[in-house]
């Protein structure tokens with residue numbers, strides 16, 4: 001860290017409020033035996049509170065070169081797996097084809113809750129990916145049809161032209177799904193849950209999965 005002129009910026013950072021509202025205590029003895037039930041319960045509470053984009057999470061993967069990569073994606077469903085969708089041609093799709101593991105990190109500031117879900121990732125059957133794509137807004141579908149995510153944008157004026165072309169193609173053929181669009185399921189074997197508190201570090205519970213099922217223990221936060 002350097003001194004002034006960044007000193008005032010450090011001051012700004014220190015003054016950002018970090019303390020959440022009071023929530024029930026989190027202890028291994030009281031949590032659901034399946035951590036995805038806890039995640040579902042907390043997501044339902046965030047939805048109830050109308051937390052903006054509460055179903056977004058950071059998805060961390062490992063690139064073929066062994067580098068960490070993380071970005072935000074949207075939760076598509078939650079059963080015995082965490083579901084998300086993306087083009088298989090994207091950097092995360094390429095990473096997952098090479099090293100099919102990931103960690104999903106959910107964080108909700110108001111309630112001071114973090115859930116980290118780690119495990120193996122597999123593409124869903126084709127019809128699930130197709131259903132997901134057809135349920136997307138046409139503008140979101142257009143981006144995937146254009147198929148240039150992550151490549152250099154040489155000419156910004158092309159954006160509108162290619163989007164209009166893609167929207168016209170969708171109107172003409174509304175059921176068409178690009179081959180690359182893929183729903184993925186992250187099957188957890190490790191879940192780490194943190195509940196922050198207004199006046200302390202809060203609590204932390206770690207779930208691990210063995211052939212006997214899930215077990216939970218309290219950790220120092």
Ligand SMILES: Cc1cc2nc3c(=O)[nH]c(=O)nc-3n(C[C@H](O)[C@H](O)[C@H](O)COP(=O)(O)O)c2cc1C
Nearest residue numbers: 053056071072073074085086087090091092093150
């Ligand atoms: C709130 C939010 C939600 C997003 N949801 C998705 C998503 O569900 N799927 C997706 O492919 N990209 C989504 N993105 C874009 C990704 O964060 C990312 O920029 C893009 O997928 C390229 O990532 P990659 O190059 O690491 O593969 C979202 C971005 C934000 C900010």
